[in-house]
Amino acid sequence: THYLFIVVVAVNSTLLTINAGDYIFYTDWAWTSFVIFSISQSTMLAVGAVYYLLFTGVPGTATYYATIMTIYTWVAKGAWFALGYPYDFVAVPVWIPSAMLLDLTYWATRRNKHMLILVGGTLVGLSLPLFIMINLLLVRDPLEVAFKYPRPTLPPYMTPIEPQVGKFYNSPVALGAGASAVLTVPIAALGAKLNT
DSSP, X not given: OHHXXXXXXXXXXXXXXXXXXXXXGBHHHXXXXXXXXXXXXXXXXXXXXXXXXXXXXXXXXXXHHHHHHHHHHHHHHHHHHHTTOOGGGBOOOOOHHHHHHHHHHHHHTTSOHHHIIIIIHHHHHHHHHHHHHHHHHXXXXXXXXXXXXXXXXXXXGGSOOSOOTTSOOOOHHHHHHHHHXXXXXXXXXXXXHHHX
């Protein structure tokens, strides 16, 4: 039941990441708001995976959690591709290597939860932005994708206007969406703990 619970929450946390801050998955937003992209994904992975590592006490849970999120997001990528959008339209974060570092930390420190949070969280924060940047470098011209294939459901205030690759996109909408995506997991975890 523990692993079934993780599957359910990993799928739902992926949905929250896509829907609460859905702009971060699209190449134009991923490039122009790389800082928010990195912070939201690092926090989503670290908080969720650490919570479930401590919940099960089994090294490997973090990688399991990240794999479910990756598969689910690739399904979303495939759905957009099937609708006629280019392969690079959705940028999927590379969660699995950073999750493996979390598992390794938990195993190497003899399942010490404080070291997991301090060392594991630091490793995720340092490694995930690097993996994300490598992933984004492999995407073909993100500005071409952004303007040639605009997302049909984007409201006017989120339509990219003269985006500059690699620069922080200073928008209250982007900040609010990113913050909400980051805060959903700890709030859900706190609620689950209070209910037990």
